[in-house]
Amino acid sequence: MILREAQDIVSKLLMPVPYDTFFSDHMSKKPLALLGDNTGNRSLIIGDDPRASILAGFAKYATELTCHIRTPVAPPPKPRPVESAAEFHELIRQYHSRGYTVRIPEMTDLSPELDRFTRALEFLVGNPVGVVAFWSATDAEAPVHYDEIDVIVIQLLGTKKWFISDAEPMLANTWKSLGEAEPPLGQHSIYDVGPGDLLYVPRGTPHTVRSTGESLHLAIGFLPVTTREAITAAIDYLSDLDRTLRMNLGKQADSYTRNMDARTILDQIRSGVAKLHQHCQSDIFIRDMLAHRHSRMLHDLPPLPRPEMGTAPITVSSKVRHHPLAMARLNVTAENLDFRQPGDQIVIHRSVEQQMRFIKDTPEFRVADIPGDVGDDIRVALTSRLVSSGFLEIVQ
Numbered sequence: 001m002i003l004r005e006a007q008d009i010v011s012k013l014l015m016p017v018p019y020d021t022f023f024s025d026h027m028s029k030k031p032l033a034l035l036g037d038n039t040g041n042r043s044l045i046i047g048d049d050p051r052a053s054i055l056a057g058f059a060k061y062a063t064e065l066t067c068h069i070r071t072p073v074a075p076p077p078k079p080r081p082v083e084s085a086a087e088f089h090e091l092i093r094q095y096h097s098r099g100y101t102v103r104i105p106e107m108t109d110l111s112p113e114l115d116r117f118t119r120a121l122e123f124l125v126g127n128p129v130g131v132v133a134f135w136s137a138t139d140a141e142a143p144v145h146y147d148e149i150d151v152i153v154i155q156l157l158g159t160k161k162w163f164i165s166d167a168e169p170m171l172a173n174t175w176k177s178l179g180e181a182e183p184p185l186g187q188h189s190i191y192d193v194g195p196g197d198l199l200y201v202p203r204g205t206p207h208t209v210r211s212t213g214e215s216l217h218l219a220i221g222f223l224p225v226t227t228r229e230a231i232t233a234a235i236d237y238l239s240d241l242d243r244t245l246r247m248n249l250g251k252q253a254d255s256y257t258r259n260m261d262a263r264t265i266l267d268q269i270r271s272g273v274a275k276l277h278q279h280c281q282s283d284i285f286i287r288d289m290l291a292h293r294h295s296r297m298l299h300d301l302p303p304l305p306r307p308e309m310g311t312a313p314i315t316v317s318s319k320v321r322h323h324p325l326a327m328a329r330l331n332v333t334a335e336n337l338d339f340r341q342p343g344d345q346i347v348i349h350r351s352v353e354q355q356m357r358f359i360k361d362t363p364e365f366r367v368a369d370i371p372g373d374v375g376d377d378i379r380v381a382l383t384s385r386l387v388s389s390g391f392l393e394i395v396q
Contacts, residue, residue, distance in 0.1 A: 001119060001120065001123050001322065001324075001325075001326060001327045002361065002363065003123070005120070005363070006119075006120035006121075006123040006124050007019055007120075007124070009116055009117055009120035010117070010120050010121060010124060013042060013045075013117055013152075013154075013198070014034070014198075016034075016037065017032065017034065022200070023124075026200055026202075027150070027200075027202070027224065028150060028169065028171060028202050028203070028224060029169065029202065030168075030169070030202065031164050031189075031199065031200060031201050031202065031205065032198075032199070032200040033191050033193075033197070033198075033199050033200075034197060034198040034199075035191065035192070035193065035194075035197045036194070036197070037196075041196070042154050042196045042197075042198055043154070043155065043156055043157075043195040043196035044113075045111060045113050045114050045117070045154060045156075045218070046110040046111045046113075046114055046156065046218070047110075047111055050156040050157055050216055051089075051157065051216065052085070053110055053111065054104065054107075054110070054133055054135070054216075055085035055086075055088050055089055056085055057107075057109075057110070058082050058083075058084060058085050058087070058088035059081075059082075061088070061104050061106075061107075062079060062080065062081060062082040062087075062088050062091060063079050063080065063081055064079060064104070064105055064106065065079040065091070065092075065095070065102055065103065065104060066079075066102075066103045066105065067095055067100040067101060067102055067103055068100065068101055068103065068142055068143065069098075069099050069100045069101065069140070069141070069142075069143075070141035070142060070143050070208070071099075071141075072099075073098070073099065074098045074099075075098075076095055076098060076100045077091065077094045077095055077098070079091075092135055096135075096136070096137035096140070097137075099137075099139075099140060100140070101134055101135065101136040101137075101140045101142060101211070102134070102135045102136075103132060103133075103134055104132065104133040104134075104135065105130075105132050106130070106131075106132075107131040107132060107133050107218070108131065108302070110131070112324065114131065114218075115324070115325055116324055116325070117220075118131060118220060119324075119325045119327065121220070121222055122222075122301070122327070123327050125222050125223070125224045125225065126224070126225045126293075126294055126297060127222060127223050127224065127225060127229075127297060128222070128297065128300070128301060129220060129221065129222040130149075130220075130221045130222070131218055131219070131220050131221075132218070132219045132221065133216065133217070133218055133219075134215075134216070134217050134218075134219060135215070135216050136158075136160070136209075136211040136214070136215045136216075137211065137214055138211055138212065138213050138214055139210070139211060139212075140210070140211045140215075141208065141209070141210045141211075142208050142209045142210075143182065143208065144182055144183060144184070144185050144206055144207070144208045145182065145183065145206070145207070145208070146170065146172060146183055146203070146204050146205055146206045146207065147172075147201065147203055147204075147205075147221065148172050148173065148174045148175070148203055148204075148223075149174070149203050149221040149222060149223045150200070150201070150202055150203050150221065150222055150223065150224065151199075151200070151201045151203075151219050151220065151221050152198065152199070152200050152219075152220040152222075153193075153198065153199040153200070153201065153217055153218070153219055153220075154196075154197075154198055154217060154218045154220070155193045155194060155195055155196065155197045155198075155215070155216075155217045156195060156216045156217055156218060157195060157214070157215065157216040158194075158195070158211065158212075158213040158214045158215035158216060159192065159193065159194050159211070159212045159213045159215060160192075160193045160209055160210065160211050160212060160215045160217065161190060161191070161192055161193070161209070161210045161211075161212050162190070162191040162193055162199060162207060162208075162209050163185060163188050163189075163190055163207060163208050163209070163210075164188055164189055164191065164199075164201060164205060164206075164207040165183075165185055165186055165187070165188045165205055165206040165207060166186070166187045166188055166189055167186055167187070167205075167206070169202035169203060169204045169205045170203075170204030170205070171202070171203060171204045171226075172203050172204035173228075174223065183206040184206065185206050185207070185208060186206070188206075188207075192212075193217075203223070225293075229293075230289075230290065230293070231276075233289055233290070233292070233293035234276060234279075234280060234285075234286070234289045235272070235276055236292075236293075237285075237288070237289040237292045237293070238275065238276055238279055238289075240292075242275060244268075244271070244272075245272055245275070247268075249265055249268060249269075250264055250265050250268075251264055291329065291331055292331070294329055295329050295331055295338065295340040298327065298328065298329060298340040298341060298342055299340050299342075299343065299344070299345055300343075301342035301343055302342060302343055303342055303343025303344055303390065304323050304325055304326060304341065304342050304343065304344070304389070304390030304391060305323070305390050306388065306389070306390050307387060307388065307390070307393070307394075311387070311394065312394065313384075314367060314380050314383050314384045314387060314394070315367065315380065316366075316367045316368040316376045316379060316380060317366065317367070317368065318366065318367050318383065318394060319364070319365070319366050319367075319394070319395040320364070320365065320366075320367065320383060320387065320392045320393065320394055320395060321363055321364035321365075321392065321393060321395055322363050322364070322391065322392060322393075323390055323391060323392065323393050325342065326341060326342075326390070326391045326392075327341065327342065328340060328341040328360050328391060330353075330356055330357060330360050332350065332353060333350075335350065336348065336349065336350060337349070337350055337352070337353055337356055339356060339360070341389065341390075341391050344389050344390075344391075346385065346386075346389060348382075352372075352374065352378065352382060354371060354372045355370050355371065355372050355374060355378070355379070355382055356382065358370055358371055358372075359382065359383070359386060359392070364395065367379050367380060367383045370382070370383070
């Protein structure tokens with residue numbers, strides 16, 4: 001995936017709001033509501049029968065269910081293994097009969113279109129993207145709350161009424177603060193949402209939801225890279241270069257918990273912060289640190305699907321293309337090339353930098369098109385390695 005491709009995928013879902021308007025005026029700043037205009041067929045993002053698409057994953061999802069309710073009157077059912085889509089549907093009805101909205105987490109592989117959108121969003125915001133489905137019965141209500149991540153909501157079936165605070169988003173951290181209670185909704189706007197509608201809710205924005213019919217929606221959650229995260233990445237990167245930052249805090253391993261060696265601990269922390277400040281005066285250090293952070297993010301994503309055994313051998317005449325979910329970063333070290341893709345790291349000799357950059361930046365090509373003064377055996381070997389990792393796929 002390349003930048004223009006990722007922008008086009010996200011733009012399609014946001015229509016008619018321009019791409020730049022969303023990222024400059026709404027992202028982490030204020031809610032967005034796209035109501036009554038399903039230009040991009042958003043309600044079909046997991047297929048023309050969303051219930052069936054979700055129920056087909058019964059083996060994966062039935063044991064992972066969670067739920068919420070505004071005012072409990074009975075305990076919820078327990079998630080459990082089921083043997084069929086029908087049994088999974090019956091389990092969901094049991095939640096609904098007690099007033100609970102069912103939350104189905106980790107909704108991966110629901111559809112190629114959804115996978116492509118989440119991968120494009122990961123490319124653009126520089127962090128992993130998750131998908132959760134919420135399935136509610138009529139009159140189900142959620143408690144007033146806020147999310148610690150930004151959320152794009154796509155209504156698939158039925159109708160809901162959203163109550164979203166008009167206050168400036170708190171941009172909450174990904175953890176609860178000490179003594180934090182349920183947030184007040186305060187002055188708010190009301191949105192009536194139907195199939196195909198889209199809402200964007202920035203993190204730290206209090207809201208609640210009431211179903212006005214049986215309802216099914218997706219919540220696509222993500223966290224843009226924050227200043228705090230960049231500073232954390234800077235100290236992580238510096239610790240790779242400076243052994244003192246990897247040393248235990250205090251004179252012995254339990255000093256921190258026993259409140260020992262207070263002066264040593266204070267000096268260690270202050271020295272580390274001073275070193276970070278000094279290194280961050282360098283633009284090159286910050287540039288390299290951000291590249292390192294992005295490479296780690298890619299490596300932590302789920303790996304790309306690998307080809308089945310017995311695929312045809314690669315030749316110079318073979319035509320290949322990037323896997324639809326492929327993205328990568330190529331880092332050049334003093335001795336090697338470090339190629340990062342989702343869930344994988346490939347270390348290669350620096351002599352093939354030109355060839356690897358071509359492969360990374362060219363969505364579709366023939367093996368013979370790989371440039372540079374190398375033999376065809378090298379072209380075939382590089383292509384074969386990236387086909388086996390899932391980054392490339394053969395065009396039949």
